[in-house]
Amino acid sequence: MTRLPGAHFMRNLVERRNLLFQMVRRDFSQRFVGSAAGWLWGVIQPLVLLVSWVFVFKTCMGLQLPADAPTRNYALHLFAGFLPWLLFQETVQRSATCLLEHENLITKTVFPAEIVPVSIFLSSLVNHLIALLLAIGAIGIWERHFSAQVLWLPVYMLLIGLLAVGIGWIVSSLHVYLRDTAQVLAVVLTFWFWFTPIFITESMIPPRWRFVLRANPLAYLVRAYRDRLLSSRAPSLREMAIVGAYALAAFVAGGFFFRHLKRGFADVL
Numbered sequence: 001m002t003r004l005p006g007a008h009f010m011r012n013l014v015e016r017r018n019l020l021f022q023m024v025r026r027d028f029s030q031r032f033v034g035s036a037a038g039w040l041w042g043v044i045q046p047l048v049l050l051v052s053w054v055f056v057f058k059t060c061m062g063l064q065l066p067a068d069a070p071t072r073n074y075a076l077h078l079f080a081g082f083l084p085w086l087l088f089q090e091t092v093q094r095s096a097t098c099l100l101e102h103e104n105l106i107t108k109t110v111f112p113a114e115i116v117p118v119s120i121f122l123s124s125l126v127n128h129l130i131a132l133l134l135a136i137g138a139i140g141i142w143e144r145h146f147s148a149q150v151l152w153l154p155v156y157m158l159l160i161g162l163l164a165v166g167i168g169w170i171v172s173s174l175h176v177y178l179r180d181t182a183q184v185l186a187v188v189l190t191f192w193f194w195f196t197p198i199f200i201t202e203s204m205i206p207p208r209w210r211f212v213l214r215a216n217p218l219a220y221l222v223r224a225y226r227d228r229l230l231s232s233r234a235p236s237l238r239e240m241a242i243v244g245a246y247a248l249a250a251f252v253a254g255g256f257f258f259r260h261l262k263r264g265f266a267d268v269l
Contacts, residue, residue: 019115020122043134046086050075066201073142076230080225080226080230081226082198084218085218087160089189089193095120098120099176100176106265113262114258117168125161145230147228147231149227149231150229159221162248173258176268192218195216202223224240224243
């Protein structure tokens with residue numbers, strides 16, 4: 001019997017999809033194995049950070065939001081801005097060492113190593129969605145506000161995924177050869193975090209430093225999350241196109257970079 005064109009490709013695609021599903025389920029369950037609170041720790045830890053930051057910046061330092069902010073509630077302002085950063089950071093940071101953690105699979109089997117950072121993003125996305133539901137509920141209670149603009153958020157999640165997975169491919173493949181990559185990445189992410197307007201609004205940044213925001217895709221994503229969650233402002237197609245360009249460039253570059261370095265994984269691991 002003659003095999004239909006594309007049958008092998010479709011079978012390969014289905015196998016990878018099933019493998020990805022299994023890896024996401026395994027990653028999500030193993031992160032909290034033996035823990036009494038289980039997956040709740042994925043929500044508790046960001047909330048503890050949120051409470052700490054609100055105490056420091058709002059209560060102790062008396063930081064005030066400007067009149068053009070979408071809310072006067074600093075806790076909600078901070079929570080909405082922290083959500084996209086946390087998803088991005090967790091995906092990239094955990095991707096750095098993911099290939100070493102799956103060393104046995106990569107060296108002993110025909111294993112599509114490129115799906116590991118993707119599975120980390122999807123696993124992190126579960127916690128992100130839980131935290132997002134909490135944010136929407138809190139906004140509904142304290143602000144008495146709900147906008148249909150939140151329906152745009154899956155688009156931004158996709159853009160975060162493309163950006164984070166692309167960078168994740170780069171750092172994970174580099175870490176196989178240069179074991180200092182994870183430490184360097186931690187330093188870079190720390191700087192990136194403080195140069196992203198999460199605690200403050202963009203209007204508080206001196207004009208001579210505004211170029212940092214224009215070059216920072218996370219600044220656009222933080223603004224988008226706040227506007228979609230806390231106001232009824234429609235998304236800016238221009239800003240979405242800018243983030244899309246960053247995300248697509250990172251995804252494509254990361255894919256080529258990973259594919260090139262992947263040839264030597266078995267010899268180095």
